Amino acid sequence: MNPLTHTERAQYFAAVHSLGYGDTIRDAAFRLAVEVVSENPAPWAEAEPFAAERYLSGRGASPHAAAANAVEFETCMRVLFELANGVGPTTFEELTQWVETHVDGAR
DSSP states (O other), X not given: OOHHHHHHHHHHHHHHTTSSOHHHHHHHHXXXXXXXXXXXXXXXXXXXXXXXXXXXXXXXXXXHHHHHHHXXXXXXXXXXXXXXXXXXXXXXXXXXXXXXXIIGXXX
């Protein structure tokens, strides 16, 4: 999908967000953000391609579960980080520190 289509979709979500379909629009906007982020490799993708798997394993996931969920975890956490900070994380460590502070610590 080309970036113009992403922009047009984002503008549509912004235009209709107040029509009373809050959860639907929010979820669609988040899926769009995930789509955009997934098309761009993380800055650490070459140097640490298995960082998310190691992180999830370290948090108690089985090797199978860590491998199965690593891409989705990394992509969604990158989206949340970027939404919260206005820029993406530059290292996996920066991402995990943010997750531990703002996701895990937000109980």
